[in-house]
Structures are given as structure tokens and as C-alpha cells.
Amino acid sequence: MNGSPNIPNQLNEDEYFQVTHPFHPLTGQRFVLLSKTNTYGESRVFFLDPSSTKLRSLPAAWTDQAPLDPFTRLTGGQALLRLSDLRKLVQFLENWDNHFPKPQFE
Known part of the structure; x- marks a missing residue:
């Protein structure tokens, strides 16, 4: 047996994370994960900024460290809208129709 699946083979292996937020300037970049902890009321990842060597979070x-959304996991990313999103869209369109009635043509 190769040991526990929870313990890396080498103790000095670095764990990385990637920024996935589409509008963040660091999107697509990978960094060494120093720590992942709840801070400021949310789960945050901590890393050293390579350009300044300052600790950042x-x-x-906004990273690949976030748990996968259950809806996305169940649909395999194939569904465009959740049922709740579809209901909101219907409500929006009904409100739109009430505020902007269709023109009557003779």
C-alpha cells in the first residue's frame, strides 16, 4: 500500500490554486497555496504575491478551491438556467408586459 490518500507522498510538495474569476486581473494564474481559512466571514486563500512578495488573499x-456548485455538479454544466432562475425570468417578463403593453394595431 502506498500510504494514506490524505497524505502527500512528499512532505515538501506545494499545493497550488488557480484564479478562476473571469474579471479578476489574475484570472488564469496559478499560485502556491499557503493557507485556506475562513477570514472576513468567508473562505479565503492566502498566497505570496510574486511581484511584491507580500502576503495576499x-x-x-474566485478560485478553483471553491466547492463546485451542487446544481452545476448535478447537471454536468449542461443546463443554462436553474428552475429558480427560469421563474425569475418569467416574473420579469410578466412585469415587463404589465409596464409596457403591446401596441394595438388596427
Whole structure:
């Protein structure tokens, strides 16, 4: 047996994370994960900024360290809208129709 699946083979292996938020300037970049902890009321990842060597943090939700959304996991990313999103869209369109009635043509 190769040991516990929870313990890395080498103790000096670095764990990395990638910024996934589409509008963040660091999107797509990978960093060494120093720590992941709840701070400021949310899960955050901590890393050293390579340009300044200062400790920085980002919300884990903006990285590949965030847990996968259950809806996305169940649908395999194939569904465009959740049922709740579809209901909101219907409500929006009904409100739109009430505020802006269709023109009557003779």
C-alpha cells in the first residue's frame, strides 16, 4: 500500500490554486497555496504575491478551491438556467408586459 490518500507522498510538495474569476486581473494564474481559512466571514486563500512578495488573499469562491456548485455538479454544466432562475425570468417578463403593453394595431 502506498500510504494514506490524505497524505502527500512528499512532505515538501506545494499545493497550488488557480484564479478562476473571469474579471479578476489574475484570472488564469496559478499560485502556491499557503493557507485556506475562513477570514472576513468567508473562505479565503492566502498566497505570496510574486511581484511584491507580500502576503495576499482572495475569496476562495474566485478560485478553483471553491466547492463546485451542487446544481452545476448535478447537471454536468449542461443546463443554462436553474428552475429558480427560469421563474425569475418569467416574473420579469410578466412585469415587463404589465409596464409596457403591446401596441394595438388596427
